[in-house]
Amino acid sequence: MPDFRTDALVVGAGAVGLACARALALRRQQVVVLEAADAIGQGVSSRNSEVLHAGIYYPTGSLKARLCVAGNALIREYLTGRGIALNPCGKLVVATSVDEVPKLEALHAQAKANDVPQVEWITGAQARVLEPALRAEAAMLCGTSAVFDSHGYMLGMRGDIEDAGGSIALRTPFERASRDPDGFVVQCGGAEPVSIGCRLLVLAAGLGAQAVASGVEGFPAALIPQRHLAKGSYFALQGKAPFARLIYPLPVHGSLGTHYRRDIGGVARFGPDIEWVEGEDYGVDPARKPQFVEAIRRFWPDVNEDALVPDYAGIRPKIHGPGEPQPDFSIQFEGSHGLGGLAALFGIESPGLTSSMAIGAYVADGLLGTKG
Ligand SMILES: Cc1cc2nc3c(=O)[nH]c(=O)nc-3n(C[C@H](O)[C@H](O)[C@H](O)COP(=O)(O)OP(=O)(O)OC[C@H]3O[C@@H](n4cnc5c(N)ncnc54)[C@H](O)[C@@H]3O)c2cc1C
Structure with a gap:
C-alpha cells in the first residue's frame, strides 16, 4: 500500500x-x-537561450513543428496575461554569402509549409535598414520569435x-x-x-x-532511446548590444547555429555552439573563443573579440548521435x-x-x- x-x-x-x-x-x-x-x-x-521559437526548422507535421507553433502562441498569451517579461523582438535568419542563399530559400519554404505566421523574405539591404551592423546577402524575418523570462x-x-x-x-x-x-x-x-x-x-x-x-x-x-549529450556554450559581450533582433545563421547539424540575442536584461550573448560530450560538465572553455569569433564575424564583421567573455553552458538531452538524423x-x-x-x-x-x-x-x- x-x-x-x-x-x-x-x-x-x-x-x-x-x-x-x-x-x-x-x-x-x-x-x-x-x-x-x-x-x-x-x-x-x-x-538555454530563452527564445520563443517560431517553428520554422522542423519537418512539417512533426511534433516539433506543431507543438512549437502552438506553444509559441500559448506562451506569448500566457506571459502577456501575467505581465511576465517578453521581448517580441523578432528574428533575422541570415544568409551571409551568396552560397548560403539556396539554404535560406529552403528554410523559407519549410517555414511556409509549417504555416508559421509572420515570416517574410527580405534582401540584405532591407536587413541592414533594420540592423545596420549586420552582414547579410538575404534574410528571413520571423515576427513571432521572441525572448522571454523563462x-x-x-x-x-x-x-x-x-x-x-x-x-x-x-x-x-x-x-x-x-x-x-x-x-x-x-x-x-x-x-x-x-x-x-x-x-x-x-x-x-x-x-x-x-x-x-x-x-x-x-x-x-x-x-x-539511447541518451546523447550535446553541450552548448555561450559567450557574453561586454558593452552595448549590437542588434535589437535575434540574429541566427543557418542551422548546422544538431544545432540552430551560434546565434545572437539580447536577453531580457539587455545583455548581448552568443551561442550555443555544439560539442558532443560524455558527462554533465557545465564549464565554458575559454579556448572555444576563436570558433565563436569566426562564427560571429560571418554576420557581424565588427565584433571586438576582446569584449567576448565565457558565460554559461547547457546540455541538450539528445536521442541521436553525431551525424545521425535528428x-x-x-x-x-x-x-x-x-x-x-x-x-x-x-x-x-x-x-x-x-x-x-x-x-x-x-x-x-x-x-x-x-x-x-
Ligand atoms: C543550450 C540550449 C539552448 C536551448 N535554447 C532553447 C531556446 O532558446 N528555446 C527553446 O524553446 N528551447 C531551447 N532549448 C531546449 C529547452 O531548454 C529544453 O527543451 C527544455 O528546457 C526541457 O525542459 P524539461 O522540463 O524537459 O527538462 P529539464 O528542465 O531538465 O527538467 C527536468 C527535471 O527533471 C528533474 N529530474 C531528473 N531526474 C529526476 C528524478 N529521478 N527524480 C526527480 N526529478 C528528476 C531534473 O532535476 C530537472 O529539474 C535549449 C536547450 C539547450 C541545452
Missing part, C-alpha cells in the same frame, strides 16, 4: 514537467510533481499548479515505479522517503529521462509502451521550452483521452 494516493504524478519540475502538471491540474486532476533538485527549473530549462514563466506555472490544489515536492527524487491495480506506486527517495500511488504518471525528467524510464516496472527497454520529440503513451496511464518523454531538446505549454496540453489530452 502506498503512503498516499494522488490522481497524477509528474517526474521533473522543468518547463515541460510543470506544463504537464499545470495542464493536468487545470483538467481537475490532483497533481504531485517530484523534483530531485532543491528548486524548480534548475535543469535544462535553466541553461523563470518567471516557470514560477507562474508553479503558482497555477498550487492554486489548483497540486503540490511540488522538491529534493524528492523518483526512484522506481511498480504497477498496482489502480495505476502505479512510485517510490521516492530523499531525506523522507515516501511511496505515492497514482493513476497517471508523466516522466518529464530531461537529462534523467532514460534513468527514470528504466525504473518503471514493465517499461520495454527497447523503447528507451529525430522528433519522443512522447510515448500506452499505444507504444503498453502501460495505461503513463506518458514518457524523451529527447525534449530545442524547441522544448517554446513547445512546453503545448506539450502539456498534448500529454494531458493523451492521458485523459480527450484527444489523440
Whole structure:
C-alpha cells in the first residue's frame, strides 16, 4: 500500500514537467510533481537561450513543428496575461554569402509549409535598414520569435499548479515505479522517503529521462532511446548590444547555429555552439573563443573579440548521435509502451521550452483521452 494516493504524478519540475502538471491540474486532476533538485527549473530549462521559437526548422507535421507553433502562441498569451517579461523582438535568419542563399530559400519554404505566421523574405539591404551592423546577402524575418523570462514563466506555472490544489515536492527524487491495480506506486527517495500511488504518471525528467524510464516496472527497454549529450556554450559581450533582433545563421547539424540575442536584461550573448560530450560538465572553455569569433564575424564583421567573455553552458538531452538524423520529440503513451496511464518523454531538446505549454496540453489530452 502506498503512503498516499494522488490522481497524477509528474517526474521533473522543468518547463515541460510543470506544463504537464499545470495542464493536468487545470483538467481537475490532483497533481504531485517530484523534483530531485532543491528548486524548480534548475535543469535544462535553466541553461538555454530563452527564445520563443517560431517553428520554422522542423519537418512539417512533426511534433516539433506543431507543438512549437502552438506553444509559441500559448506562451506569448500566457506571459502577456501575467505581465511576465517578453521581448517580441523578432528574428533575422541570415544568409551571409551568396552560397548560403539556396539554404535560406529552403528554410523559407519549410517555414511556409509549417504555416508559421509572420515570416517574410527580405534582401540584405532591407536587413541592414533594420540592423545596420549586420552582414547579410538575404534574410528571413520571423515576427513571432521572441525572448522571454523563462523563470518567471516557470514560477507562474508553479503558482497555477498550487492554486489548483497540486503540490511540488522538491529534493524528492523518483526512484522506481511498480504497477498496482489502480495505476502505479512510485517510490521516492530523499531525506523522507515516501511511496505515492497514482493513476497517471508523466516522466518529464530531461537529462534523467532514460534513468527514470528504466525504473518503471514493465517499461520495454527497447523503447528507451539511447541518451546523447550535446553541450552548448555561450559567450557574453561586454558593452552595448549590437542588434535589437535575434540574429541566427543557418542551422548546422544538431544545432540552430551560434546565434545572437539580447536577453531580457539587455545583455548581448552568443551561442550555443555544439560539442558532443560524455558527462554533465557545465564549464565554458575559454579556448572555444576563436570558433565563436569566426562564427560571429560571418554576420557581424565588427565584433571586438576582446569584449567576448565565457558565460554559461547547457546540455541538450539528445536521442541521436553525431551525424545521425535528428529525430522528433519522443512522447510515448500506452499505444507504444503498453502501460495505461503513463506518458514518457524523451529527447525534449530545442524547441522544448517554446513547445512546453503545448506539450502539456498534448500529454494531458493523451492521458485523459480527450484527444489523440
Ligand atoms: C543550450 C540550449 C539552448 C536551448 N535554447 C532553447 C531556446 O532558446 N528555446 C527553446 O524553446 N528551447 C531551447 N532549448 C531546449 C529547452 O531548454 C529544453 O527543451 C527544455 O528546457 C526541457 O525542459 P524539461 O522540463 O524537459 O527538462 P529539464 O528542465 O531538465 O527538467 C527536468 C527535471 O527533471 C528533474 N529530474 C531528473 N531526474 C529526476 C528524478 N529521478 N527524480 C526527480 N526529478 C528528476 C531534473 O532535476 C530537472 O529539474 C535549449 C536547450 C539547450 C541545452
